[in-house]
Structures are given as structure tokens and as C-alpha cells.
Amino acid sequence: MDPIEDQPLPPPAPFMFGCDECVRLLRAFGEMVTADVGCFTEQLAVxxxxxxxxxxxxxxxxxRNCDRCPHYAAYADDRGxxxxxxxARDLFLPEAVARLL
Incomplete structure (x- = not known):
């Protein structure tokens, strides 16, 4: 079992269930995860x-526990x-996966 890739997906943040586009994107993401095919594009879209x-x-x-945030902080003009x-990836991915990018 890969300690990063085989982690279960956490439940999405509650606000996402009230947004039709979030639901659509999460559904597409879930379909790719279930099919065990690449889901990188779907992660980025969400x-x-x-x-x-x-x-x-x-x-x-x-x-804490994030090697990427200090890197991104160096580019303060990229806040959005x-x-x-x-x-945002923390809202729908396991921490270990979310913090890879």
C-alpha cells in the first residue's frame, strides 16, 4: 500500500454540497478516482x-508540515x-496528497 496514493479521500468541505459546479467537479473527480485512472486535471479543476x-x-x-507554503510565500503577488x-486542495484531498503541489 502506497502511504500517499492509497489514503481514503476525506469528505468534501460542507459548502461544496451547496454549489452545483462543486458537485459536478467533485463527481467528475470521483469518477476518475473510482476508475483508477489519472485524476490530476480534475484535482486542478476543483x-x-x-x-x-x-x-x-x-x-x-x-x-506546519508543509514544504510548499514557504516556496509560494516567496511569490506574494500569487495569492489567488x-x-x-x-x-484549496486540503478541502477535498488527504493532506499528504494535497500538499504535493
Missing amino acids: ARHIVDDHPGEVPPPHT GLWAEHR
Whole structure:
């Protein structure tokens, strides 16, 4: 068992169930996970949607166990870009997977 890839998906953040687009994107993501095929594009789509349409739900920067946040912090002008997508992944992926990007 791969300690990163074989972790169960956490339940999505509650706000996501009230958004038709979140549900659609999560469903597409879940179908790819279930089919055991690559789901990277679907992960990115969910994270980007959260950043664009639910910016208030994006978690704050990680303060522990994250090698990526200090890297993103160096690019302060990217707060709504990749760094926000990185943090949004915590809302629907296991921590070890979410923090890979």
C-alpha cells in the first residue's frame, strides 16, 4: 500500500454540497478516482473553481508540515493563484496528497 496514493479521500468541505459546479467537479473527480485512472486535471479543476468562486473558503497558509507554503510565500503577488489552489486542495484531498503541489 502506497502511504500517499492509497489514503481514503476525506469528505468534501460542507459548502461544496451547496454549489452545483462543486458537485459536478467533485463527481467528475470521483469518477476518475473510482476508475483508477489519472485524476490530476480534475484535482486542478476543483481547486481552481474553489479559488475563483469561493475565495473566502480557501484555507489560510499552512503553518506546519508543509514544504510548499514557504516556496509560494516567496511569490506574494500569487495569492489567488497556485498558492491558493495548493491550500484549496486540503478541502477535498488527504493532506499528504494535497500538499504535493
